[in-house]
Amino acid sequence: MKNNKLKKVLGFWDLLFFGVGSIVGAGIYAIIGEAAALSGNLLWLSFVLAAVVALLTGLSYSEFVSRFPDAGGSFEYIKQSMGMKTALFMSFFMAFTGIVAAAAIALSFADYLGRLTDISWRIIVVGIIFFMTAFNTIGSKMSSYFNSLATIITLLGLVFVIVVSLPNFENTNLLEATESGWHGIFAGSALIFFSYIGFEDLVKMAEETNKPKTNMPKAIILSSVIVLILYVFIAISALGTLHWKTLSTSGGPLAEVIESEIGSVGATLLIVVALFATSKTILSNILGTSRLFYDVARDSKIANLKKLTILLGPGKTPVYAIALIGLLSLSFAMVGNLKVVASISNVFIFIVFGMVNLALLKFRLSHKEKEHEQPPFRVPFNIKNIPVPTVLALLSTLVFFGYNIYNILEGF
Secondary structure, eight states, X not given: OOOOOOOOOBOHHHHHHHHHHHHSSHHHHHTHXXXXXXXXXXXXXXXXXHHHHHHHHHHHHHHHHHHOOOTTTHHHHHHHHHOHHHHHHHHHHHHHHHHHHHHHHHHHHHHHHXXXXXXXXXXXXXXXXXXXXXXHTTOHHHHHHHHHHHHHHHHHHHHHHHHHHGGGXXXXXXXXXXXXXXXXXXXXXXXXXXXXXXXHHHGGGGGGBSSXXXXXXXXXXXXXXXXXXXXXXXXXXXXXHSOHHHHHTOSSHHHHHHXXXXXXXXXXXXXXXXXXXXXXXXXXHHHHHHHHHHHHXXXXXXXXXXXXXXXXXXXXXXXHHHHHHHHHHHHHHTTOOHHHHHHHHHHHHHHHHHHHHHHHHHHHHSGGGGGSOOOSOOOSSEETTEEXXXXXXXXXXXXXXXXXXXXXXXXX
């Protein structure tokens, strides 16, 4: 308990890889088919809209982390603006988001590995969550190394899909809407949002980062832009190779895209890549949520939570918090329905993102901003100290929240 300081071991490039790696995960491999059923040939536009909404909120996170580089992330920002009671209440939603997301990705991992083996999905889920939980206890630097390696493999896999199938983009009218029109596009964007929420885990690494007030905002914004470009190319490539109806009914859309072009060997290779993508996303969700638990327990006066602040092992990590997240993720994964779990995770992330945007607006309008020095990064385009991008982020998050509820009611 005496040495409960997290070690500063991460630089800008670690953050950039972690940011890209956190965002580029199972979502693009598992959700793209379901989104195609909603957006049709305008799937690429759904990706753009989801990215814009995520980036607007990313600006709010960038300003907050530039002011308060704390392991609690959203918890710390809401606490600074709205007080401890509100932050503690919202910490339930924050934790639920990370826990359920890890469970959803574990199910996706089991689906992919199930294409190569007959092992029960339950055994696979238990194995991958246990392994990623154990790996997290080694330390954030080792987790960063694994995440960087897995990110490179994941990105190479997506580039492989683009190179193989992008020449087919002329085969499809990318401006042709489905009968649902804009309604389908927004519904697709709300579902796709699951693929963009990784930077919420990134900010929780602030206390383990060198120069977090400047490095973290750059990593958030740059990683979001990189992923936007990559995802749009993936969507266009997939639509050019397979009809959107075929994508929507496939259990492994990108693997089917590759198989249609170069056969089963290519599809198997992409499945292996997907296993790296999903495993690292589980890793980052457990890591980020454990840091949230660590910060909540550290700032709370609840004595029973103090055990979650104990740092052990060579990496001085919050081992008990990590173990708790692993167990909770495993319990949700046993539900066994990827679509439902991913959509529920979206609902909670929209609530958290909405509150963070609201917290920044409240902070800007309160006397508290004057009590702190000007941060290296502030959200641009302000009217009487009200950041316009943050207002747009709050409104668009509410719209997406409504569409995600619609998706759940429709069976997602």
